[in-house]
Amino acid sequence: MKEKRKIWVVDDERIVRITLADDLKDNGYLVKEFSDGSAVLTVLKEEKPDLIITDLKMPGIDGITLLKRVKEIDPKIIVLIMTAFGSVDNAVEAMKLGAYDYFTKPFNIDEVILTVEKATQFQLIKEENKILKKHIGTIYDFSSYIGDKKINKELFDNIKLVAKKDSTVLITGETGTGKELVTNIIHFNSNRKNKPFVKVSCAILSREIFESELFGHVKGAFTGAEFDKKGRFELANNGTLYLDDIDDIPYDLQVKLLRAIEQREFEKVGDSKPIPINVRIIASTKKNLRTLVEEGKFREDLFYRLNVFPINIQALRNRKSDIILILNHFLSKFSEGRKVEMSDDALDLLLSYHWPGNIRELKNIAEHLTILVGDKGIESTHIPIDIKDQKRVDICQSIGQKPLDQILSELEIESINIALKRCKYHKSKTAELLGIPPSTLRTKMDKYNIS
Structure with missing residues (x-):
């Protein structure tokens, strides 16, 4: 069953107004008729429709003025413009001011109904997107990163501190530590949370398509480029661009990335026209970029441009x-x-x-x-079984690879953690289980930063 959407028809020509209203009613819409714009503005104080269809030229308040006033009162109301063929330019101007679409008189009612259906569907999608964004915002609030508040205090503080800023962030940590989760938390708690969030997985893009994926291309830029294409930078405009595995960006493209970040503009492949952008950059890597810089595999200037606010996630x-x-x-x-x-x-x-x-x-x-x-x-x-065998394997592999003191320290840390868990973190009972005085346990916990 079609949802009963409310539509207001505004036209000083009675026959046009009644005909259109009747056809809309026959298609399941709740319709009100108005002969002038001032009446619409009066009723708008009490109730609001989903969509308004208004004639462009009317005595008193014309369609353009009505459009502006309606959008000031409630931007969510969709407005369609009716116009005579000779006033198409004015209708196009109305679309620039926020009208969804226009149609010319005399109109084909089937085409009008189709346009109305598209418009109401568009409105529904916008409402669903708003709900979805709100839901995503709750998923990625600051509490979504699960961890001990004392152990992770510096991490939590840094995430909250940088979220409201526009600074470039470089997140480091081993595979699976939660770098993408931290990126989502930063974006969805930032001032850009309602703007695009675009991810680029640098590790899976081949050298041949990397530049096009990142910056886009124009038609004819290379074999197979049959259409203009927007790159990730352009898609992320006014939002956040997340560059995952930043270390995998080809060396010769790093200078173009650096220029885009520094100058806030870029050129598409096959074009020399600069495109201005307003994008926040968050990058992540599981590798040590300083080491890659020393090895000549990563540009030093790009590293420093990315490393404005570093966040490291412990294994x-x-x-x-x-x-x-x-x-x-x-x-x-x-x-x-x-x-x-x-x-x-x-x-x-x-x-x-x-x-x-x-x-x-x-x-x-x-x-x-x-x-x-x-x-x-x-x-x-x-x-x-592989988890059961890991402890023995780790010790065997450590011999000759680590100093004995380090091996013993790691075993001591594990033993203390296990004992604390068994004793439900009661320190006196833990010390008794380990066969050491409570003062010794406290000293070792401080030494190894065990909370």
Whole structure:
């Protein structure tokens, strides 16, 4: 059943007004008729339609003036213009002022109905997009990054600090640490949150198409360029451009990227006309860009231009307390809110694991475990064998690769974290379990920054 949308028809010619109104009613719309613009403005104080169809030339308040006043009162109201053939230029001017479309008299009613349907559908999509953006904003609020507030205080503070700025941000961290999540949090809590957010995965773009994808091209720029194409920079205008794996940008294109960032303009492939842009840049990498600069693989000037506000996300193995928080989050998500019990032995294995895939790997393990155990608790026997074997492998591989003191320190950190968990973070009981005085435990926790 067609949704009852409210349409107002405004025309000083009675026969045109009545004919159009009747046809719209026959197609399921709620219609009101007005013979002049002043009556429309009076009724607008009490109620609002979804769409107004107004004649362009009327005595008193004409269609252009009515359009301007309506848009001032409520920009969401869609306005269609009716005009005589000789006034098409004025109708085009009306579209520049915010009219959705126009049609000429005498009009084909089927074409008018089609235009109305497109306009109301357009309005519906805009409303849905607004709801979706609001929903996305709640998904990516500052609390969406799960982690120990003490351990991650500097990270949280930096995200909140830079979100409201327009500075370029460089996010570093291993694969799976949450670089894209942090980027989303920054954008959707910035002043550009209602503007485009465009991601470029630099690692998956080939050298042949990279420049065209980033900057766009004009028709005939190269073989196969049959149409003009907008690049990611242009699509992100007034919003945020996220360059993931920035280290994979071809060296010879880095200077063009640098120029676009510094001068806020670029040229499409095959064109020399500069296009001005207003884009915030957020870049991320899992590699050490300083090392790549020293090796001649990354431009030093581009590095410094990107490194205005650096944010580093620690690997999961360096923030053991986060493992429990993130694990519980994913277990709850995949079990649809059902509490999943886990034995101490099973948790010890997960806390001892190196997590080379970081949060992404932990998420996959949590999903695997919830499927495996169903409505039962998670035991050590449910933990994948590669996780069980990792601790022994890490120690064996560390011999000869790390100093003995470092190996022992890492084992000590793991032992303290596991003991704290077993004792529910009661320090006196933890010290007793480890066979050391409470003062020694406090000293070691301070030394290793264990909260």
